[in-house]
Amino acid sequence: MRWPVAMTRARRRWLPAFLVPLAVAITVLAGSLTAGATVSLPPKSASDILAMVARTEVRALSGTVVQEAALGLPEIPATGPGAAPGAAGALDLLTGSHEFRVFVDAPGKARFQVMERMAERDVVVNGRDIWFYDSGDNSATHLTLPQAGGHASHDPGDTVMETPESMADRFLAAIDPSTEVRVADDVSVAGRSAYQVTLIPRSAGTLVESVSIAVDSETGLPLRVEVRAKGQNEPAYSLAYTALDLAVPDPGLFLFTPPPGAAVTEQAVPAKPLPDKLLPDKPVPDQPVPALPSPGPDEPAPAQHGPSVTGRGWDAIAVFPAGVVPPEVAASPQLAQALQPVAGGRALTTALVNVLFLDDGRIYAGMVPLERLETAAAAE
Template sequence: MARTKQRWLPAVLITLVVAMAVMFGSVQAGATVSLPPKTADEVLAMIARTEVRALSGTVEQTAGLGLPEVPAGPGTAPGAASAMELLTGSHTARVYLDGPFKARLQVLDRMAERDVVINGGDAWFYNSADNSATHLTMPAPSRAEVPSFAGPRESLPPTPSPDTSARDVPTPEAMASRFLAAIDDSTGVSVGEASSVAGRSAYRVSLHPRSAETLVDSVTIDVDAETGLPLGIEVRAKGQTEPAYSLAFTELDLSTPDAALFDFTPPPGATVSEKALPAKPVPTMTAPEGSPTTSHPRATVTGQGWDSIIALPAGSAPSGLTSNPQFAQTLEPVAGGRALRTSLVSILILDDGRIYAGMVPLERLQAAAAAL
């Protein structure tokens, strides 16, 4: 398992706070079971070698980040308000995966259903509440652009959104991979009692930050004893008795889903918005100085491991972000801008459009902003 530093942080923070607009997921593991003992390195090696490429199942999420309840509203495109709504309370979804470029998510609300369907270079976001859909078209990625995990397996399907490039579908495995990439000398790793998740026996590996500054107390991952597939993830915050965030399968089928599930046709009368995502350079290549780049601001990372802070330059905050009525109710006024505090992550949005984020207290972000 590669012990890389810092590169996991932008993906984790965006996934957990800003771009989890189609999120769902989790329940705690069930009764303990008996499995042959394994070391932490052996369980991590199982995850690295997993070859699961296709599955279907039900996932449940519980988020206790300390955010106010944000009611679901119409509109299908992911955004800050819908992300915040899905980061409060509990949500259930169906997930279907087939290889690196086919995925379907069905987020099941009380009175409506939200769907995300990805099939190659096409992606659909649909909301039954107002019968609206957003259709995204993307350039087909080259093999060099396909993210991969250690071992022989292919990566999980990317999830595009109207204002970002492709992202991993938020499954327990995709979430776990972000944290596993953080393992270094700042992280203790241990194996606890085996358990049962979605009717499957699982090893439980825990990550414990050694930092006194981070808000994260521990990250626990349940790993399928047969395939090495992460079945659930639970993140605990310091000083909080219940998990701050959990995502896990409650049902799981490892057979290939019906291909028809990845085809989508808007229902009659649906309002359809068409968007096209521009091609992006291969991540391993550096664009020559002065050459055209994407519209996304360049992030910088200060600090190390769990204490790292992401900084985006002036003008990075989207126009109208802090004035959005649903999102604004989660923010508090601070000197020079607005801030979002949760039990796991803090975000500072300054009046000049700078953004700072980290799994650290807000005061650490303010100090970093003042230093720059």
């Protein structure tokens, strides 16, 4: 279950891949969510709570998720003259508040409905088929995921959008000696009691102050993720359920037929998809608590034609060689509004993530200061 930030990770995965390399999101608590409310639960250690997450058996649900970004980006219109649907959508969901409905029947079935004031954007995953629909311009994009050995090369639900669970899994899987793990106060999220753990980077080189994860006390399902940036009191980005139903959704929700008159585009899926995060995948189920490997040297990955990651954990930097990211992304008028000129290119700077677009086509991104990206680029 995964909710990337806007464009959607196939039609939109190109931009989120380097705009949000650690996949973060923020909570605007409303409706049935009691923000900050504390509850009293039997005490558990950090290892106990992490083990609950690794053992969770929730595979089907319906819910409402609210996201709000306070990254310091300007408001970017998702529609209008010259709007590029992909880039504009991704940037739009990196600013302000957004609400979406999520329906999941894992493995391989998911539906996401992003509700806007003037339009609705839908993502429907059913096996290898993924549909993206925007009612604003009545357009639809259809992708068919590749197969490997006669089977889908990866779980389609892991290709589309971030949920609190998938986001929490990525952070928890990256726990190593560079991360301090603390137990925080119990809370209520979406009307459900939850334990909390807080991850605190020991690295001085990251923009991240802390990551707080609320875990359902009954099922172990992550209900909320909050990420705080250094120097800020409130979360810079978080994602949370405001309503949650653990019943299996109606199967008809995962069937999609383009509306009459819709402009339908068939789009190829890259043979080697871009990395959508800098953190590793979620822990293996039979290893309930993430291992704590010894940090290795800060060495870049072997040279390759696709993207790579240099560094580890909180200090990691995603490196995209020239030509990997479609040129129309960097050329988007909406993205241009958020970029500032720097030596040798342009940069997108936020409270949590920085992205360096070099004039030669290379792109560097990470949850590190811009100077770190420029140093990494100069070293190549």
